Amino acid sequence: MSTPSPLLSRPGAVPVEDGSVPAHYGSPLREQRELAEGAGLVDRSDRDVLGVPGADRLTWLHSLLTQHLEQLDDGAGAEALELSPNGHVEHHLVLAELAGTTWVDVEPGTGAALQTYLERMRFMLRVEPALVTDGWALLSLVGPRGDAVLAAAGLPVPAAPYAVLALDGGGWVRRMPPIGDGAPVVDLLVPRGELAARADALLVAGAVPAGVDAYEALRVEARRPRLGVDTDHRTIPNETGWLTSAVHLAKGCYRGQETVARVHNLGRPPRRLVLLHLDGLAEQLPEAGTPVQLGTRDVGRVGSVVRHHELGVVALALVKQSVAMDAELTVAGARAAIDPDDAPVTLDDTVAAARDRVRAVRSGTIPR
Incomplete structure (x- = not known):
């Protein structure tokens, strides 16, 4: 368990299950809207x-x-x-x-x-x-007003994606890919002993406290998976968005590269990451790892499940490639549907034919 954050002493703070950081400050949906439209400060100091x-x-x-x-x-x-x-x-x-x-x-x-x-x-x-987790802690400033908050606090504002700038007194600020429907994100690494003071400076500059539940809801909307929640022991990069954000397909050898390259060349990973819309009728949200079912057959697993301020109950799920976009799915008895934006990428005829031939060669169905 991580060391409890000093921000848990702030008014309205409700801790996450392990007691490390605030899940919310009393109004999770309002906090989501703040991240989407304003500038919310999220305590993510539980990260190693x-x-x-x-x-x-x-x-x-x-x-x-x-x-x-x-x-x-x-x-x-x-x-x-x-x-x-x-x-x-x-x-x-x-x-x-x-x-x-x-x-x-x-x-x-x-x-x-x-x-x-x-x-x-x-x-x-x-x-x-x-x-060095004992000495350093991560904060995230999320929302379209985040840059203005940084400037008002006298902090550097990184411009390009993944740009990193040093902070006076140690640590750094880093631009990250947006979450939600394009909400900008910057991470700040600060000395753990100064976490409360650094947070206060950002709040005085115009940020609003928001819990990790709000961050998680927008992360799910953006289809950004979390290791160990949206993945299992069988997950390969090709099944997730990490293939474009965390994998360099042209670099040299590294452990596991053969699998990544082979599946990429064949063009059909076993599963794909999708956003599921759930009917939201049950009070309890399904837990990570709950099967996604088509009739009585398991065709995937859910990971993060959240109540989104606009989308309702949604989840990230790894489902088999064979699952149709209009499949009538269920998760723990709740009706579920795949978001239409998550249709598999359609290959052009030339590439598809080439990959079909590769598959045929590998399976020995045509002369080599």
Whole structure:
């Protein structure tokens, strides 16, 4: 369990299940609207943080992860995955390169396992990976007024996606992809001992406190998966949006690359990530891992399930490729439908024919 955040002492704060950060401050739907239309400050200090200094850090991480990192510029960030030998996703990393250190933030509770893996892969290289969650904490400022809040607080405003700028007194601010229907996001890494003071400065500058429930609702709307919630032990990058955000398809060898390349070339991963609309009649939301059913047959699993301020009850789900867009699905007895924006990408005839031939060759159905 993460150390409880000092922001839990703020008026109206209701903790998440493990008691680490505020889930909401009394009005989850209003807080969602603030993220979508204004500027909401979200305490995400339960995320684990690692620091990786050392002269060999970028080439070393490049060899281990799915992203092209060996020439990552100072002041740049990225997303990357660490895969099993069979190509299954084991860690999702968000990176920030600044002043000789590569900073990594990962899902709560996963930092120790990642550090263990990195230590095992050090060999004689000049790298010093360390779990530094006790010293550093992450905040997220979300919404179209976020840049104005940063400026009013006298903080730097990164412009380009994944741009990273240093903060006075330590830490950084990083531009992230938007969530919801285009709500801008910036992450701030701050000394954990200054978390309350840094948050207060942003609130004085015009931000409104918002819980992680609001952030999660907009994240689901944006189809951005979370490791261990929207994924299972079989998930490969090709089944999620990570193939475009966290994988460099043209880089050299890394663990699990063969699976990623093979499935990409064949063009048909076993499952796909979709947004499901649920009827919302039940008081209790389905838990992550609940089967998605077509009749009596399991055809997938739900991950994050949220009450969205505009969409109602929605969920991210991994479903089999064979599931039709208009399939009459159920989740824990609730009726469910796939969002029409999540139709599979249609290949042009030439590419489709080429991939059909590759499949035929691999299955031995035509002469080689």
